[in-house]
Amino acid sequence: MSNLLIEKEERLQIITINRPDKLNALNRETIAELSEAVKTAAADKEVAVIVIRGAGEKAFVAGADIAEFYKYDRDEAKALSQSGHTTLFDLVENTQKPVIAAVNGFALGGGLELAMSCHIRVASTNAKMGLPEVSLGVIPGYGGTQRLAQLAGKGKAFELISTAGMISAAEAKEIGLVNHVVEQDELMDKCKQIAQQMMKNSPTAIAAAIRTINAGYSDKVNGFEKEIEEFADCFLTADFKEGTDAFLSKRKPNFSGE
Ligand code: COA
Numbered sequence: 001m002s003n004l005l006i007e008k009e010e011r012l013q014i015i016t017i018n019r020p021d022k023l024n025a026l027n028r029e030t031i032a033e034l035s036e037a038v039k040t041a042a043a044d045k046e047v048a049v050i051v052i053r054g055a056g057e058k059a060f061v062a063g064a065d066i067a068e069f070y071k072y073d074r075d076e077a078k079a080l081s082q083s084g085h086t087t088l089f090d091l092v093e094n095t096q097k098p099v100i101a102a103v104n105g106f107a108l109g110g111g112l113e114l115a116m117s118c119h120i121r122v123a124s125t126n127a128k129m130g131l132p133e134v135s136l137g138v139i140p141g142y143g144g145t146q147r148l149a150q151l152a153g154k155g156k157a158f159e160l161i162s163t164a165g166m167i168s169a170a171e172a173k174e175i176g177l178v179n180h181v182v183e184q185d186e187l188m189d190k191c192k193q194i195a196q197q198m199m200k201n202s203p204t205a206i207a208a209a210i211r212t213i214n215a216g217y218s219d220k221v222n223g224f225e226k227e228i229e230e231f232a233d234c235f236l237t238a239d240f241k242e243g244t245d246a247f248l249s250k251r252k253p254n255f256s257g258e
Contacts, residue, residue, distance in 0.1 A: 003030040004037055005055065011048040012195050013041040014188075016055050023062030024054040026110045028080075030065075034114075035087045042095050045257075048203060049195035050095065052118060053102035054111075057184060060103045060127065061111025066136065081141035084110075089143045092117040094214060096207035098198050102191050103127045104184060108166070113142035116151060119210065121177065122191050123169040124184035129177065130166035150217055152177050202239035203257040 005016040015037045017024040026034075034052075041047045054060040069080055092099050092114070101107075101118035107129045115121050115129075123129075131140045131148065139145060140161065149157035152175040160167065169181040182190045198206065208230045215226035234240045238258040246253035 002033060003027075004033050006037055008047065009192075011046060011199055012192060013044070013047045013050045015041070015050065015052050017052070017061055018055040020054075020056035020058070022065070023059035023106060024056070024111070025062050025065040025067075026114070027065035027068050031084060031088050035091055038088075038092055038095055038099070042097055048097060048199045050097060050099045051102050051188075051191050051195070052092075052099060052114070053104055053188075057105060057126075059106040059111070060101070061108075061114055062106045063109030063111050063132070064142070077141070084142045089113060089117040093119075093143075093147075094210070096210060097203070098195070098206060098210070100191050100194060102187050103129070103169070103178065104187055109133055109140065109144075110142050113140060113144040113147065116147035116177075117143060120179050120194065121172075122180045122182065122187060122194070123172060123178040124187045125169055125181060126184055127169040127172070127178075127181075128166045129169075129172050130164065131161050132164040132166070134162060135164035146217075148177070151175075202237070202243055202253070202255045204237045204239045204255075205234055205243070208234055 003017065003019050005018045007014045015034065017030060019025060019030065038050065041050045069077065072080060098120065099118040101115035101121045103115050103121055103123040105127055107115045107127060109132060112129050112131055131144045133140050145157065145161065148160060156175050169178060172178045173181050180190055212227050212230045215221045239255045242255055243253045
């Protein structure tokens with residue numbers, strides 16, 4: 001049975017994690033389904049932007065499903081973390097279309113890690129965020145130690161992770177963890193507004209920007225060198241010719257995505 005609801009509104013794909021009675025906790029099945037849904041949206045030429053949200057008004061995602069992993073041994077735990085990284089969290093971060101997390105309530109543990117792997121986070125005023133894993137005797141295993149430090153800085157990451165504390169949406173905005181905070185009933189409108197702004201721009205250039213920004217956080221690639229390469233590659237695209245021509249001709253660009 002599917003744990004997701006998937007809707008398309010024009011060029012926006014909305015993926016809703018739909019286990020509200022478990023506060024949308026991420027079990028293996030949901031992770032696999034999310035992975036497929038993101039891959040499908042990424043491959044769909046009609047889709048320009050993806051939004052991920054949780055069903056109900058209480059939670060985005062309250063974490064990895066504790067009931068599923070609490071009996072795991074070391075090898076099982078390692079496999080869970082490793083496959084989670086590849087199957088979902090790295091996949092989302094490296095999706096070549098913008099992925100927006102609409103954080104509509106609790107985003108804890110794996111839930112915050114999922115939101116952090118998205119390119120942008122918009123939170124509702126009732127959202128609460130944290131990485132409470134150390135309170136369970138474990139550490140974040142889906143990229144949270146790295147991405148929280150990247151977004152909010154090392155000091156805040158140490159504090160949030162080691163206290164296992166929860167912060168409000170307003171505090172999350174203050175430390176750079178979320179981009180915007182709005183009332184819950186305005187959350188989707190705000191995401192759509194950002195998506196529409198993105199849709200005016202070149203999809204090829206946005207994809208290049210995603211690759212380049214991510215490159216700076218990878219220890220395998222030099223971000224500055226990656227920027228030079230990707231910048232130069234943009235000059236080969238029809239979108240670049242269209243964008244510059246439109247600007248110089250004082251007209252709106254019509255990007256083909258080529
Ligand atoms: N994994 C599995 N089930 C979860 C879950 C998780 N991470 N988070 C919530 N649930 C389930 C609860 O077990 C409960 O199920 P039940 O009704 O069958 O008993 C249901 O979701 C509702 O949660 P509940 O705890 O009753 O809601 P609450 O409003 O009292 O508390 C939270 C909300 C978010 C504070 C609380 O659910 C919580 O602390 N969750 C775990 C957060 C966590 O540690 N996440 C990191 C995991 S690594």
